[in-house]
Amino acid sequence: MKILYIFYAIILFSACSTENEKMTEQNWQYRGNAALSGYTDMKLPDKPVLLWTFESKSRTASSPVIYRNTAYWCDKRGKIYGVDISGNQVFEYDFATAVESTPMILDSVLYTGKIDGILSAVSLANKDTVWNYETEGQIIASPNAFAHNGKTALFVGSYDNYLYCINSENGKKINRYASGYYINGTVALQNRYAIFGGCDSWMRVIDCMSGAATDSLLLDAYIPASPAIDGDYCYIADYLGNVYEAVIKDGKIMEHRKMTSSSDDNSSFVSVPAVSKNLLYVLSNDRYLRAINRKDGSVKWKYLMKGNTGESSPVVCRNRTIVCTKTGIASILDAETGELLWEFDAGEQIVASPAVIKNHFYILTAKGTLFCFGKQI
Numbered sequence: 001m002k003i004l005y006i007f008y009a010i011i012l013f014s015a016c017s018t019e020n021e022k023m024t025e026q027n028w029q030y031r032g033n034a035a036l037s038g039y040t041d042m043k044l045p046d047k048p049v050l051l052w053t054f055e056s057k058s059r060t061a062s063s064p065v066i067y068r069n070t071a072y073w074c075d076k077r078g079k080i081y082g083v084d085i086s087g088n089q090v091f092e093y094d095f096a097t098a099v100e101s102t103p104m105i106l107d108s109v110l111y112t113g114k115i116d117g118i119l120s121a122v123s124l125a126n127k128d129t130v131w132n133y134e135t136e137g138q139i140i141a142s143p144n145a146f147a148h149n150g151k152t153a154l155f156v157g158s159y160d161n162y163l164y165c166i167n168s169e170n171g172k173k174i175n176r177y178a179s180g181y182y183i184n185g186t187v188a189l190q191n192r193y194a195i196f197g198g199c200d201s202w203m204r205v206i207d208c209m210s211g212a213a214t215d216s217l218l219l220d221a222y223i224p225a226s227p228a229i230d231g232d233y234c235y236i237a238d239y240l241g242n243v244y245e246a247v248i249k250d251g252k253i254m255e256h257r258k259m260t261s262s263s264d265d266n267s268s269f270v271s272v273p274a275v276s277k278n279l280l281y282v283l284s285n286d287r288y289l290r291a292i293n294r295k296d297g298s299v300k301w302k303y304l305m306k307g308n309t310g311e312s313s314p315v316v317c318r319n320r321t322i323v324c325t326k327t328g329i330a331s332i333l334d335a336e337t338g339e340l341l342w343e344f345d346a347g348e349q350i351v352a353s354p355a356v357i358k359n360h361f362y363i364l365t366a367k368g369t370l371f372c373f374g375k376q377i
Contacts, residue, residue, distance in 0.1 A: 026066060026068075026357035027066055027067050027105075028064075028065060028066035028356055029065055029104055029105070030063055030104065030353070031186070031226070031228070031272060031313065031315075032315065034145065034146075034188070034189040035188055035229035035230065036144075036186060036188040036226050036227065036228050037228050037229060037275045038275065038281075038313060038314060038315050039230070039274060039275055039315075039316045040315070040317055040318070042318065042356055043318050044318075044320050044322065045373070045375045045376075047376055048344075048375075049373065049374065049376050050371060051087070051373060052087035052372050053087070053369055053372070054081075054370045054372075055368065055369050055370075056081050056370070058077050058079065058368045059366055059367060060073060060074065060076060060352070060364065060366060060368050061076065061100040061140070061351055061352075062074045062100065062101065062102045062103065063102040063142075063353040063354075063355065063364060064352065064355045064362045064370060065102060065104065065105060065355060066355050066357050066362070067105040067108075067110075067124075069084060069357070070084045070085070070090060071355065071362055072103055072105065072110060073103065073352075073364055073370070074099035074101065074102075075099065076099065077094075077098065078094055078097045078098055078099055078114070079094050080092065080099075080103065080110065081370075085360065087372060091127070093122055093127055095114060095120065097114050097115060097118075098114065099112055099113075100115060101113040101139055101140055101143075102142035104142055104154075105124070106168065109121050109123055109124065110122045111143045111154055111168070112143070113138075113140065113141065113142075114138075114139060115139075115140070117134060117136060117137050117138055117139060117158060117159070117160070118133065118135070118139075119133045119134075119135065119139060119143065119156055119164070119166060119171075120132050121168070121171060131171030133164070133166050133171045133172075135162065136158070136160035137159030137160030137161070137162075138159045139157070139158050140159075141156055141157050141183060141184060141186045142156075142186040143156040143186075144186055144187045144188070144194075145168065145189075146189055146194070146208045151167070151168075151169070152169075153165050153167060153168065153174055153208065154168050155187040155194050157179070157185070157186075157198070161178060161179050161180065161181055161182065161198075162176045162183075163177045163183060163187065163194070163204075165208070175210070175211030176211065177204075177212075177213060179198045179200060179202070179204065180198065180199075180200030181199035181200035181222075183199075184198070184199065184223075184224055184225070185198075185223065185224070185226035185227075185272070186226045187226070188226055188227045188228065188229050188234070189208070189229075190229050190234070190248060192207060192208045193206065193208060194206040195227050196226065197223025197226070197238075199223070201218060201221055201222050201223065201238065202218055202223075203218075203219060203227065203234075203236055203246070205251050205252075205253065207251055214250075214251030214252060215251060215252050215253045216253075217244070217246060217256055219242065219244060220238055220240050220242050221239040221240040221242070221268075222238065223236060223237075223239070224239055224269075225237065225269065225311070225313070226272045227273075228272055228273040228274060230275040232247050232248055232249055233247060233275075234246045234247075235259075235273045235275060236273075237269035237273060238269065239268045240268060241268050241269060241284060242258055242260075243258070243269070243292065244257070244259065245257055245294070259280070259292060259294075259297035260290075260292055260298070260299060267285050267286030267288070268284060268285050269285075270285065271309070271311050271313040271314070271353075272353070273314075274314045274321070275294075275316070276316045276335060278294055279292060279293060279294060279335070279336075280292040280294055281316060281321055281323075281335075282314075283309050283312070283314055285308070287304055287305045287325075288303065288304055288305070289302065289303045289323050289338075290302045300338075305323070305325050305327075306327060307325050307329060308326045309325050310325060310326025310350070312324040312325065312326070312353055312354075313353040315356060316335055317356055317361075319335050319336065320332050320333065320334060320335050321333045321334075322356075324350040325350060326351060328345060328346040328348050328365065329346070330343070330346060330363050331343050346363060346365050346371060348365035349365060349366040349367070350363060350364070351366050359374050360373065361373050361374075
């Protein structure tokens with residue numbers, strides 16, 4: 001009997017160890033991937049419950065990112081917070097200057113832009129600054145990364161109207177590209193090409209290797225947010241409520257179309273679209289989340305959110321969509337039908353996008369409260 005007990009104990013310990021090892025590998029970057037698709041194959045819990053909250057009590061415009069099971073974000077006072085999966089604070093670093101950018105983490109180094117125009121690299125292990133690179137305008141976009149021949153380059157836009165390509169190891173400029181106006185959104189990456197929009201209404205395609213523009217597309221209005229990419233298909237929305245699809249191959253826009261427009265409703269898009277296999281999800285300031293058929297541009301369904309929407313961008317988790325409003329309501333909808341499945345009132349404004357890892361998802365409010373949801377235990 002004792003041998004049998006030991007046998008079961010070993011199996012249980014092994015199973016827990018395997019699960020913990022898997023959990024330590026859970027990461028989530030802004031919008032889920034370098035293409036900013038806002039899509040993941042991970043499933044949301046069937047009946048999510050609030051596991052814990054962490055209150056930083058400092059306002060933020062950052063979205064949470066997850067690295068090795070720890071959530072990180074920056075606040076408007078210049079602090080970086082790190083909170084582990086149990087809700088314990090395990091990291092803090094102070095820039096002493098405001099940060100609105102969502103950080104990006106690679107190999108235990110956190111990269112973020114600041115309002116003073118400086119892109120900084122911070123070692124999570126040593127809790128010190130590795131390098132700084134100074135631009136001539138504020139940085140509010142999240143950095144994105146392109147890897148080639150064992151080296152990684154960071155791409156980030158600035159309010160000095162330039163897109164910068166920076167060596168991630170030493171903070172040296174590789175090249176930069178001049179746009180016509182401020183760059184608000186994060187660059188989306190498709191293979192070796194960086195795609196972004198700006199306040200000059202142009203969507204641009206840049207070769208990551210050379211820094212040269214390979215193509216561009218003029219939209220009807222300025223582009224406040226980032227594009228979302230799935231394969232050769234790029235989706236981008238403008239401030240007038242137009243949604244565009246561009247087919248991009250080898251850096252060239254092969255074809256494009258205006259999929260749909262909500263301009264008749266006097267609405268606009270300021271959040272990033274999310275892309276599934278057949279549908280595109282866009283949240284507009286007329287309070288509707290729209291699911292648009294990628295094939296013909298028709299609206300399959302639309303759901304009226306509770307309160308003002310704001311800048312938070314939806315995330316699609318296989319067959320469900322999670323979306324948040326500036327009013328503070330987090331909702332989970334059936335991705336195919338738009339049926340409301342779950343709802344939570346955070347009691348504080350939400351402008352950040354959700355972060356998702358296995359069996360958990362995170363919501364960060366504008367007041368700096370992090371909510372962690374998971375399975376019912």
